[in-house]
Amino acid sequence: MSLPHAILTALLEKKSSGLELTRRFDRSIGYFWSATHQQIYRELGKLEADGLIRALPSEQPARGQKKSYEVLPAGRAELARWTSASQDPKPHRDALLLRLRAAAVVGTAGLETDLRRHLELHERQLAEYQEIEERDFPPGREGAEVRLRHLVLRAGIDLETFWTQWLRRALADVAELPDGGPAEPA
Amino acid sequence: MSLPHAILTALLEKKSSGLELTRRFDRSIGYFWSATHQQIYRELGKLEADGLIRALPSEQPARGQKKSYEVLPAGRAELARWTSASQDPKPHRDALLLRLRAAAVVGTAGLETDLRRHLELHERQLAEYQEIEERDFPPGREGAEVRLRHLVLRAGIDLETFWTQWLRRALADVAELPDGGPAEPA
DNA sequence: TTACCTTGTGCAACTAGTTGCATAAACAGT
DNA sequence: ACTGTTTATGCAACTAGTTGCACAAGGTAA
Numbered sequence: 001m002s003l004p005h006a007i008l009t010a011l012l013e014k015k016s017s018g019l020e021l022t023r024r025f026d027r028s029i030g031y032f033w034s035a036t037h038q039q040i041y042r043e044l045g046k047l048e049a050d051g052l053i054r055a056l057p058s059e060q061p062a063r064g065q066k067k068s069y070e071v072l073p074a075g076r077a078e079l080a081r082w083t084s085a086s087q088d089p090k091p092h093r094d095a096l097l098l099r100l101r102a103a104a105v106v107g108t109a110g111l112e113t114d115l116r117r118h119l120e121l122h123e124r125q126l127a128e129y130q131e132i133e134e135r136d137f138p139p140g141r142e143g144a145e146v147r148l149r150h151l152v153l154r155a156g157i158d159l160e161t162f163w164t165q166w167l168r169r170a171l172a173d174v175a176e177l178p179d180g181g182p183a184e185p186a
Numbered sequence: 187m188s189l190p191h192a193i194l195t196a197l198l199e200k201k202s203s204g205l206e207l208t209r210r211f212d213r214s215i216g217y218f219w220s221a222t223h224q225q226i227y228r229e230l231g232k233l234e235a236d237g238l239i240r241a242l243p244s245e246q247p248a249r250g251q252k253k254s255y256e257v258l259p260a261g262r263a264e265l266a267r268w269t270s271a272s273q274d275p276k277p278h279r280d281a282l283l284l285r286l287r288a289a290a291v292v293g294t295a296g297l298e299t300d301l302r303r304h305l306e307l308h309e310r311q312l313a314e315y316q317e318i319e320e321r322d323f324p325p326g327r328e329g330a331e332v333r334l335r336h337l338v339l340r341a342g343i344d345l346e347t348f349w350t351q352w353l354r355r356a357l358a359d360v361a362e363l364p365d366g367g368p369a370e371p372a
Numbered sequence: 373t374t375a376c377c378t379t380g381t382g383c384a385a386c387t388a389g390t391t392g393c394a395t396a397a398a399c400a401g402t
Numbered sequence: 403a404c405t406g407t408t409t410a411t412g413c414a415a416c417t418a419g420t421t422g423c424a425c426a427a428g429g430t431a432a
Contacts, residue, residue, distance in 0.1 A: 104338075
């Protein structure tokens with residue numbers, strides 16, 4: 001139940017319309033909390049109904065019109081409450097690890113190309129994070145907000161680094177195995 | 187859409203009843219693909235209806251009776267197909283990183299205790315993985331199946347290692363900040 | 373022999389997220 | 403003017419996962 005809080009955070013960082021939020025979820029925020037435009041519009045409606053945000057009364061809000069939102073005090077309070085509240089980590093689900101485990105019983109045929117593709121994706125993501133770090137976080141001690149955001153980015157960088165390394169190892173391992181794997185031995 | 191494949195994998199590793207599967211999802215498989223007993227029972231029903239698995243005809247299957255399943259050839263084929271097929275990685279969602287980002291705008295009050303709690307959970311998980319590694323994967327080159335399973339476990343170990351390190355850094359950083367954070371400066 | 377606990381299976385209702393499409397305005401080209 | 407594209411918002415239906423509870427059989431203990 002974190003999407004509303006992701007949106008509140010994004011709106012506090014900068015007042016935005018639905019589409020602007022969607023774009024920002026495709027970069028930045030979406031790196032650790034993705035959402036489609038459908039989810040965002042729906043949630044904006046709920047948040048407005050609950051009095052946590054409000055539409056800026058600039059233009060009349062009709063279809064095809066931009067409608068920007070800002071966070072109300074109640075919204076900020078709710079976000080602060082949620083941020084400080086204790087939460088159990090949600091169980092992870094990783095299809096790639098599952099597939100490797102499946103490959104242990106039905107064979108590794110066809111896996112290698114996809115592992116390579118995943119490796120490329122993670123390498124690209126890592127490069128992107130590193131660019132962001134160079135651009136937005138030059139060395140030197142900054143304020144609390146910047147340091148926290150840098151910490152989050154570091155998590156992204158280190159995670160992608162982990163995955164690229166693990167995938168390289170996985171590729172090396174899989175390459176040594178017979179194609180059919182243990183299920184269909186030569 | 188991976189739950190059926192997780193179940194097929196688990197059943198190929200060992201024929202089981204619904205509850206046995208549930209227990210195995212609480213350890214092992216569930217470390218990277220968690221599922222509740224409800225999901226499992228429902229999915230077992232579907233898999234049986236689709237002819238991918240079948241109930242072992244040992245006892246008559248009534249309520250309160252154990253009912254074990256085994257994978258049929260069609261099920262193995264489907265798992266092999268899924269394993270080798272190309273798949274895009276699903277977007278991640280990490281509430282903790284989101285909370286840190288939120289803390290950057292509404293303040294870090296209350297965060298520290300929960301970060302510490304998460305650190306403990308990850309440390310415990312890491313210790314558990316390391317025990318499994320010592321117990322199930324003694325040094326020495328083994329067959330393809332064992333090596334693939336070891337690879338999956340290594341991912342778990344390295345991920346938990348990453349999180350414990352990152353959380354320690356996060357705690358150190360947060361400790362230096364004013365409690366209210368940037369939103370309510372002293 | 374009733375009263376309770378554990379094991380095992382399952383339904384129903386709910387929440388969260390995804391997919392596919394509809395609508396409308398603004399703008400660009402021809 | 404008309405056609406097509408981009409920007410912007412949104413509905414409806416679907417899939418996946420969660421939560422809460424129900425039910426049955428077997429053991430166990432007063």
